[in-house]
Amino acid sequence: MYYFCSFASKFKTMKIRFATPADAAELLNIYAYYVENTAITFEWNAPSVEEFAQRIEKTKTFYPYIVAVEDGVIKGYAYASRFRVRKAYDWSVESSIYVHKDCRHQNVGSVLLAELERLLSLQGILNVNASITTSYDPNDKYVTDASRRFHEKHGYRFVGEFQKSGFKFNRWYNMMWMEKIIGQHTECQPTIKNINDIDCGL
Numbered sequence: 001m002y003y004f005c006s007f008a009s010k011f012k013t014m015k016i017r018f019a020t021p022a023d024a025a026e027l028l029n030i031y032a033y034y035v036e037n038t039a040i041t042f043e044w045n046a047p048s049v050e051e052f053a054q055r056i057e058k059t060k061t062f063y064p065y066i067v068a069v070e071d072g073v074i075k076g077y078a079y080a081s082r083f084r085v086r087k088a089y090d091w092s093v094e095s096s097i098y099v100h101k102d103c104r105h106q107n108v109g110s111v112l113l114a115e116l117e118r119l120l121s122l123q124g125i126l127n128v129n130a131s132i133t134t135s136y137d138p139n140d141k142y143v144t145d146a147s148r149r150f151h152e153k154h155g156y157r158f159v160g161e162f163q164k165s166g167f168k169f170n171r172w173y174n175m176m177w178m179e180k181i182i183g184q185h186t187e188c189q190p191t192i193k194n195i196n197d198i199d200c201g202l
Helices: 019-036 047-060 110-123 146-153
Strands: 002-007 010-018 066-071 073-082 094-101 127-134 157-168 172-179
Touching: 010 110, 019 047, 019 073, 047 066, 047 073, 066 110, 073 110, 094 110, 110 127, 110 146, 127 146, 127 157, 146 172
Parallel strands: 094 127
Antiparallel strands: 002 010, 010 066, 066 073, 073 094, 127 172, 157 172
């Protein structure tokens, strides 16, 4: 599937495809920046390439894991994971999106989120939840409100906040939940489909 996005006032073609374990090194390069320089993720140390490849494989056994590619280079990636292990939570997921630090503000995140939501909707997912770090300090160099504003722009609403639930860079951070409903809740809800059993068009 292809999307047309504006980069530096020129329209180029950006391809969205499923990630593979072979992408691990390139995706880890994107992710490691956020681990080492921000509190967006609460991991303190970046995983190995081998561990990252295993994470991709594990996610892909049931949920979508996608990458945005332009001119052969991965600009960002997104995936969904199980929200909670209890059966009643089957129709809810947690979303994650990471864009290469040099490709921010180029619509990459928006394209990835739109495609992720489309795929989740095909699975029958109804609730998409985003976990977002927030800081007590408006001038915190490790966290901005960009993620909150990004999700608000795409229809997510604030549903709750845990106080001082994450400790990184010798300071405490809150964790905010935002949510978007992408399907209709019924009394006879269809079973969730495995992403591998769906013709997704990718």
